[in-house]
Amino acid sequence: MTRWLGDHHEIRWYPGEALGRRRRVMVCSSSREIAISSEGQPIFLAEDDPKLQSAPQILVGTLFDVTYYAARVAVETEGFEFAPLRPVLINLASEAFIPVNAGMQLIDFLEEHQFCGRCGAEMVQSTSDRGRVCPSCALASYPRVSPCVIVLITRGDELLLARSPRFIDGMYSTLAGFVEAGESAEHACHREIREEVGVEIDRIQFQGSQSWPFKHSLMLGYRAEWKSGDIKVDGIEIIDAQWFNIEHLPKLPPQASISRGMIEAYLAERRG
Numbered sequence: 001m002t003r004w005l006g007d008h009h010e011i012r013w014y015p016g017e018a019l020g021r022r023r024r025v026m027v028c029s030s031s032r033e034i035a036i037s038s039e040g041q042p043i044f045l046a047e048d049d050p051k052l053q054s055a056p057q058i059l060v061g062t063l064f065d066v067t068y069y070a071a072r073v074a075v076e077t078e079g080f081e082f083a084p085l086r087p088v089l090i091n092l093a094s095e096a097f098i099p100v101n102a103g104m105q106l107i108d109f110l111e112e113h114q115f116c117g118r119c120g121a122e123m124v125q126s127t128s129d130r131g132r133v134c135p136s137c138a139l140a141s142y143p144r145v146s147p148c149v150i151v152l153i154t155r156g157d158e159l160l161l162a163r164s165p166r167f168i169d170g171m172y173s174t175l176a177g178f179v180e181a182g183e184s185a186e187h188a189c190h191r192e193i194r195e196e197v198g199v200e201i202d203r204i205q206f207q208g209s210q211s212w213p214f215k216h217s218l219m220l221g222y223r224a225e226w227k228s229g230d231i232k233v234d235g236i237e238i239i240d241a242q243w244f245n246i247e248h249l250p251k252l253p254p255q256a257s258i259s260r261g262m263i264e265a266y267l268a269e270r271r272g
């Protein structure tokens, strides 16, 4: 059962490996948009499609029998329709999420690691792995992955859900925050929840993870039980947080998100 995009336990995905018999290229623009079909789905072109012109094709990985590459073309290139990545991804209900998500993160990485962060020399592609290497001082950089905890807090038939000012009207979600350097994911759960809504939690259980390209995040999903404290929000990162009974929930995040997946899994358990 797929609970959220990218949570395909049965799917074999080989990052950075070219094992497929076919080759397909996802296309994004210089402004981080993705090329879509008239149905709003990401398009995958043959490697020799003339529309790709001479754009470099970056190896992304193999899913089933197809090796995926990513190419970036100028936004004004003829023959493409581009759309912002987030709404396209969130409405993707197929395993195409995996190469599109990975491809966008690789394109970002290449763009952001053209020069060495230590000595400023131009970096080159490593011949042995996915890294970029500095020919002058040998510093190696790899596609960044930033762990982020996302926590569903429960209290029997109630869920603690919160609103960020960025959310669409009326939507409430689980709480999330980046793991700080030197911190465990579990410490980050306690700290984030304390900072954002002022409550203490207990019995933290890992639920699963989701890679997410805004930007290079790895969402680590946890469920936790409320332990003590009343909700107190900071009014900046979180503008409102409430306990919601599972029979009277507000507008929730899209089906594709790990947040929604964890909420649905809890509802299914409570309702038996």
Ligand SMILES: [Zn+2]
Binding pocket: 116, 117, 118, 119, 120, 121, 134, 135, 136, 137, 138, 139
């Ligand atoms: Zn260097």
